[in-house]
Amino acid sequence: MATAQVIDIDYSKYNFRSSDTDYQYKFPQGLSREIVEQISMIKKEPDWMRQFRLRAYDHFMKRPLPTWGGDLSKLGFDDMVYYASPTEKKSRSWDDVPSYIKETFEKLGIPEAERKFLGGVGAQYESEVVYHNLREDLAKKGVIFVDTDTALREYPEIVKKHFGTVIPPEDNKFAALNSAVWSGGSFIYVPEGVHVDVPLQAYFRINVQNMGQFERTLIIAEKNSRVHYIEGCTAPIYSTDSLHSAVVEIIAKPGAYVRYTTIQNWSNDVYNLVTKRAYAYANATVEWVDGNIGSKLTMKYPSVYLLGSGAKAEILSIAFAGKNQHQDAGGKVVHLAPHTTSRITSKSVSKDGGRTTYRGLLHVAKGAKGVKSSVRCDALLLDEYSRTDTYPYNEINEDDATTTHEATVGKIGEDQLFYLMSRGLSEQEALNMIVMGFLEPFTKELPMEYAIELNRLIQLEMAGSVG
């Protein structure tokens, strides 16, 4: 491991702009204006981005913590390190990776090379090769798929035009934090009329050094284009960072189709506080497929703003909360144009005292005539210690809106279990089957390999052998 030099920063000089890129900066804990400046400087960002970060920092500092959601009282903002440069990030020894993580890799059948990557060990990994080939194919079509830092450097005009337009820093405290210290994330640009047939996947383009706490993703789909992006994977991501606060902005121009699939399985000591929002213009469709399995606390409400006639939103969310976990998830749809449609489907499962919360907003603005919306949230409690809450917010300002809302809370029936067991299934197998059936509207939307991995992961969660 190379030695890190601790630099005394004298900001009035700014002379390290031209200094050697071999400098390694060891960031102290805590956040300050100086640290935000330094991040921008290390990345050699244009001035507008530096100003954007500082504006966000100012807002973050004065904005109070939200109290309506999960328990954030133990978040130690002063204890965190907000930036680690790629060369400085420690490469971990495989021995240090907790055994429960290693066992999960084993049980999920994850190939050797991937395990090291996911465990935070080892930088290079064969998907890099896949990624390079993919990049060439995409480049021919004019599709851009790079990490956001690279995008800012290589495509500054496109980035500047759209960055922060969907989620301004003032949106909420964690969007402000992300806006101040963001690093990494994906940038996807699809030109007009182009259909990207293969799902673009996050782990193609990142290696352990880029995987970050404050990823910033921006997806721009021009008119009539199509793209599917997959973030995350089912294997547990072992992270020493206690806070992950990402921001995802999607712009779907008229007639475009964007699907964003996430399966989040952060280790159980992580706070996962994410802001995800899409703008869907006339006749565009945005689909959020959002799976929440890991983390200590997740607060995430993928949203779609329907801005043009004929636009469609689909939010499909699952949450699985085991011991000491709280999944506070759901979705928001804001109908700002007539003849728009939306559907929210939420399935949550709690066991061993875990807690799931569905939080959803349906807003139909005045003038948004002919809106059709349906919300379905189902919760399954696997024992009497677990908990689920539902907080739907409906703000309907037009009489002709057709909205339906169905909510069920249930536990697994004794008769259902008996029926399955009478066919030879053990109680555990029967429980798994019922839970998988419950989550089926979600799993059927996943690409096959993900669905199979998710099945196995849920089975492990059900058996209580993970974490």
Next chain:
Amino acid sequence: MTSTLEIRDLHVSIEGKEILKGVNLRVSQGEIHAIMGPNGSGKSTLANTLMGHPRYKIDSGDILVNGESIVSLSPNQRAKKGLFLAFQYPLEIPGVPLSQFLRTAYRAVKGDGQQKPEAKGVGAEMISAVAFKKKLQEKLKEVEMDESFASRYLNEGFSGGEKKRAEILQMAVLKPVIAIMDETDSGLDIDAVRKVAEVTGTMVGPEMGVLMITHYQRILQYLKPQFVHVMVDGRIVRSGGPELAQELEQKGYEWLERDIVAAR
């Protein structure tokens, strides 16, 4: 060796109320037994107890398969011993395709418990799915169910008759040693009844025995039992051959009840 299910002086209660008051019965492979009786006589309780429903408590007596007591076995263990229960009211399991369910059940009942296809990776799972699919299609044809049922969620949205047929389908796939059929014929039209009887009939033989619980003797026209038993108030009060069923049909249960009272 012929397998036998034996019920010895079985007393069963639910929530403190005694339902079965000493039932005795032996069913072997190759035999068809019919149990008839008025509502509330305990027929379904017997069926569910045999399969191990947790809500029914065995107060005394025993249930044996091939001389071995099974009362401490869980329902899945009993299934592995070769018992099958065709439910009177089959449960809906949302989101689980019939084919997937049956394939899992088949592996559970027929397998040695050591198959873990997950460990072999995606390929192994898919291959066994394909092989099973073919077998399932054959059985669907046999019970005259459309092949689209394979991908439909288990019993979800099925009509009453379709649910009953699906039970017979499962029976045909799992090939039990002793099949307990709990009023499979109720709610079915005459053609469906005939079909159920026909399929069951082809399976009965050296490999399978049937304990058929029925309210009406209609199905017994197509699936002739060797033994007919009548249950009243938690006990088998009379046993006989197929003609007993016809006598009941003509005279009703009251005739029997009068007889029993007179005999006390």
